[in-house]
Structures are given as structure tokens and as C-alpha cells.
Amino acid sequence: MRITVSAKLKLKHNAEQKSALDRITFAYRDALNFASKKAFELDKTSSAPKLHKAVYDDLRAQFGLGAQLACTVERQVAATFKIQWTKLKQNLKAREAGQTKRRYKGLDTAPKFVSRTLEYQYNRDYSWKKDGKVSIGTLKSRLVLGYEGYHKHLEYIQQGCETGSAKLYYQKSKKQYYLIVALNVELPDPHPTHHANVVGVDVGQRYHFVATDKDGKSLFEKGKAVGQQKDHFARIKKALQRKGTRSATRRLVALSGRERRFIADRNHTLAKKLLTRFPNAIFGLEDLTKIRERTERCSNPKASKKAKRVKRHQSQWSFAELQAMLAYKAPLFGSLAVRVDANYTSQACYKCGHVSRGNRPKAGLEFVCEACGHRGHADRVASVNIALRTLLVRQDWMSTGALSMRPDVSDVEASRPHSGCRSAQEVKAARLKRYTELRWNPDTSLRL
Template structure:
């Protein structure tokens, strides 16, 4: 399985200036390539290379490998845009938003990430330095640092391209590593049910409740501060809001990693599988009041599910996704389904047998029971099938889109 390992570069001021000039040149070239692709309707990598390769090398002074990566980056961006149009993420065909998006060429930020292959970047892991290509020539001895686990993974499993990234004035390399997977456990003793929620981010069928009140207080404080900054509407307020947004994103990612790590470790220790809810399209399905919508949209449930899935694959723990319908209203003891069973957010009282439990724990037990049944029938998931091309797909589903389809979409939407 592929994992991305992030290492932080420690360049000198001269080295940092060379890296910045390289990113700027590569992204200026990529923007020009995007304009050529838009004008000629040539969105495939090799077609686009015939029109732009020589000019990119001559005008921006890029090497052969760098020029090819710049052209491929522009082609991949148009392919991703075509896939988004096909999914319906940019609005229905003929509406204003897709017209504004595809009615002009794609552009790249001056500090957008740039891919490097082994011909442009070499690693000296023992010395913790890299030799990297820049527009000013090969630059050797650029120091980097990272955690011990990341360095071990980098030394053993690095394979493929790495991305040069500048974030808030700091320089990073995102290296692709091909990490071997542990053979999957084909005979789990049981399943660990996981109920995902708003008040409690994750509750297991063992009764462990993770990320509750303290996290929600932090999220409420961040939301209030964000509203104040938006009302102030000044440049300094916008800059601070951007910094806060990144901080909130890092905190959510860190907490999701910790929750996923605990769940997978517990399942691996007890030789169990993991049962998750299939929350695809949850934001479109639920009907909530306005204050509740803000809370629902402020946490990355899909990210947590992805973290659990890839950590489970790495550990050889099977993961089963079940239909979450009525798990919060069903009694885990007798199976009685009633809306009145959910007395409050945290309390479940069955109207049939009188069973009392924490509502989220009761839901996680129902999820565990559904996973057992699916596994007994030989199914790995109760998730719905991917929608047809004519229907709007939910974010996170992977649907490919060909360049020919994008060529047809551009004139239709741009001319509407």
C-alpha cells in the first residue's frame, strides 16, 4: 500500500531562495501549458507535450524531467476537473458555476506543489540530506528532519515521486512509500463496532467514548472566533482567519489519527474486525436545524473513516461497512425499533424490554451485529453501489472521466 511520508526541509536562506524560484518558474510554466491546452482542446499528456515541451524548456529554463512533470501536472488538473464535472460537484450542467469554472483556462498558484522523480531528487537518508534540482542547477546538501518512524519508513520503503511543498514559509517533501500490508485476518473472532457522531466523535461497542465534551468546546470557541473575524472583514482579519482554519484542520487531522490508531490497535490486539457505518452522502440525507448543520459540517467523518481503513489494511484487520439506518433507534438486546427509544442524545431506553444503555454504545452494538451478519453471508460491505453517470455522486467516490468527455463538457457548459 502507498503512504505519504512528510519530511521538513531545513534550507539555508540561499537554498530557500532557489527553491522558491523553482516553484515559481514551474507553476508559471504550468499555467501557460494550461492555456495552450484550453485553446487547442488538447488535454492528454502526450498530445499536450507535442505543443509545449520545447517552449517550456527554452522560456523557463527547465530541465527535461521538470518540463515533462509540468506538462503532466497541467494535464492531470484538467482530468480532475473533468471528473468533478462528471460527478456533479460543480453544479448541474448548464448552471452558472460550471460555466465560470470551465469557461477559462486553469491556473496554478506560484507556490503550488511540484512533483520530483529520482532523476531530479536523490535522498541521503543516513546523512539526512537531499540533492534536489532547481532552476539554478543541482543543489546538494539540503538538510531535512522528521520523526523516527517516518525516517524508518522512508529508508525502507521509499518508491516513486516526491512532492516539493511550501506551506506558511516552511519547506516540505512528501515522499511516496510502498509499505507492505500485513496479511488480512480471514477468521476474526468478532467485530468492534464503531458509532460515529457529533457530540462523541467515536464510540466503540466496548463502551469506549472518544473525543467528547472538551473537543466540542474547542470547536465552539473556534466557530465563534471565526464568525467575529468574518464580521470584521479586514485584510488582517482574513489572514488570521486563514491561519485559524489551518490550525483547526491540523487539530482535526491529529485527533482523527489518534482515534483511528486506538481503534485499529484494539481490534488487532483482540483479533477482531472493525465495523463502521457507511456515511456516504450523510450531509445530503439528514435534516437538521441551522445550528446543528454547522456542527455536522465541521468535522471530517470521511477522513476518520479513511484513516481507520488504511491503518487497518496495514495491520491486517478486516473492515466491514454497514448500513447505518435505524441503528440509533434499535434495541441491541431485543431488536425493537422505535423512535421513542432514543430518550435523549446520550440515553437509550427500550420501550419493549426496558433495556437501558448509553445511546452511542447501543448504536455501536447494532453496528457490530450487522457486521457479523454481513461477514457470515460473505459480504464485506452494505454500502450502496456507485451512482450512474447521470446522477450526482457523493464526494469521496472515485469515478474516472476520459479526456474525450471533458472535451464535450467544455463547449456545452462554457457556451451556456
């Protein structure tokens, strides 16, 4: 199994080397804007060969770019125009259908490039050197620089793993260049016997996650401190929006970037915490495509301050991002992530199988089963249910040799004779039945 990892390497550059990097990143950005203007004049073309004829010589002579980088500029500009054309066409359709009145303005002027990020091709613009250094092309010569990074990523590079393209990226606040490199890492193919544990992960508001493994051991991650941080961001945002000046808008843009990075950073940490706590496991994640319905946004202007705060916390945490990071990192920790059906995970009793909204009195934090009286922490109950469904995925994997990313009842039913065609409703009912037959008991049923 091959996975792609992006390694962020901090380049060790002195002042002179930095100014060489400055020159090439600025030249690259100016070249993008030059080519964008030309493409605009050429009937807003999205054809890289057409653009190549028009700008290649200028890109080489006027901006001093190497052959490879000049071609990358052309491709990037052509791709940008293509995206704009697609958006324009979608907008036309939407206007004809009366879905919107707004005209798409993306192609009224030539798209402008602001970022100084440039793309390098491996072995052409950059390559690895011995003793932990990297050689990268600049306008005049090549720089050989040392770098720092996450120790696992450095190991992959040392082992000579296959390298893809890279991005040279400048972080203004730190006055520092980074090289973000795509590494194609070869890992052993997953096999059920390598994954001796199953973990159900319930993501939510009060707790960022509650994870429970096959032995019933749970890990709780509270969301409170983060809620306070989000409140802080919301307060500043509100003040800036009220001000409405140009500089306030600029600060708002910077703030939204900071907030996004804050969440991403936190999600990284949470994913790592789960993966180190439960090694060699199959992580069951809820299929969250319906999360919107569960965390409806409140737009009631008369709602109390507290109600608004609660809603804000609910709607803004990026669960999908946490799950994506977990799935992406899992193979590197000898684990893997699968999606399981999210229906009724918080309403099903894992002791007796009774499923009801009434199992959650006042939709509170406590789970009380109407049928058998079992009580528990509602988020933990959900994580146990997810663990059970994950176990089902593993069992199917063991018996069929194929790993389905979610247990699909229709597949199971199709393998049984005389099942015939079933409506979506019947399939749903069958799925529910299969889940409610699951019972959790550490001594008996949850065995691998």
C-alpha cells in the same frame, strides 16, 4: 496486500539549500502559469502533446527546468484544462436543463497557479541515498538532504520499499520544506484468524466515537472540547463575514484552512487512539452515505442561539474523514475496517432484538427498550449493534473465504435455493430480520 502510504518528511535544509529550493519551486510555478497561458492561446487545449510542442523549449531555456520537470508541467497544465472543460460541459448541460442560471467562468481566462508545490518522479528527480538522506533535483544541481519523519515511515524507506512520486511542499508559516512521498508498502494478506477481535465504532456528536469490542469493553471519546474550539472558529468567522473587506476575506481563507487542518489533525489522533487500543481487530464502521438525513442542517433564522450552536456542532464534524483515516491506517496496525449497514443501529435492542424509535425516549442519551426494559447509554448500544454486524461480516468471511465489505443479505439469500427474485423492500426486510436475530451476550453468542 499492497497499500500506499504517504510519508511526510521534514527536510533538513540550511539557508543556502532553502534558497535553492525556493528558486526551483518559484520557477516551477512560473512555468505552470506560462504553459497555462500558452494552452489558453492554443484554443484552451487539454492535449499534453500539443502543449509539449508549443512550450517545451521555453520551459527548458527560460525557466531552467530539467526535461522531466518540464514534461510534468505540461501534464499538469493539460490535466487542469481537462478538468475545466469537464466542468464547463456539465455547466452547459445544467443550464439547458434549467437547473442553474449561472455561467461557468473557469475558462474565461487562463487558470492561474498559486501554490509552490511541485511534483518529483522517483529515480529521475529524486532518489534515496545511504545514511538516511534524500537527493533531490534543483535548477542547477542536486541537493543531498537529511530528513525527519514518523519512525514507521522511516523504517519502510530503510527496508527499501517501493517508492512512487513525491511532492515538494513549502509551509509558509514554518518557513520549512517537506517532501511528501508515496510509499507502496507490502503487507501480508488479511486472514480472519489474524483478526481475533471485532470492534463496533459509532461516530456521533456528543461523543466523537464510542467503540465496543467483543468482550464488551468500550472506549468513549467526548466531543465537548472540540465543540468549544468550533465555537471559537465560528465567532471569528461571523465577525469577519460581517466586516466584508478584502483583508477580512483574506483572513477568512486562512482561517478556513486552519480549521480544516485542526479537524484533520484531531481525526488523525482519534483514529490512532482506536487502532492502538484495539490491535488486530476488524473495525466495523457505519455506512454513512445517509448521514445528511440524520444531521439535518438548521436554517431557521428565528432559532435560538443554543439551537444554532447545537446544529453547528452536528453538521460540521467530519465523520467521513475519521472513518477514512481509520480505514487507511488500519492495515498498518494489523487491523482492517469494514463498512456495515447503518440502519437501526441506535434503535435496536441487542438483548431482545426489539427495534423501535420508542426505544429512545425523547431521542435522548438513554436507551430504554420498550419490550424488555433494558437500559443503556444510547451511543454504546449503537456501537454494540455495529460490533454484532461486524461479527457477522467475520463469520461470513470465515465460512466463505471471501471478505465482503458489508454483509449483504441479498447475497446470503441468493445462496439459498428457491429464493427467487426479491424486491428491494423484501431485501431490506430480510436484512432487518437478520439483524434483529442477533443477540449480544458476552458469555455465549459473541464468540469467535
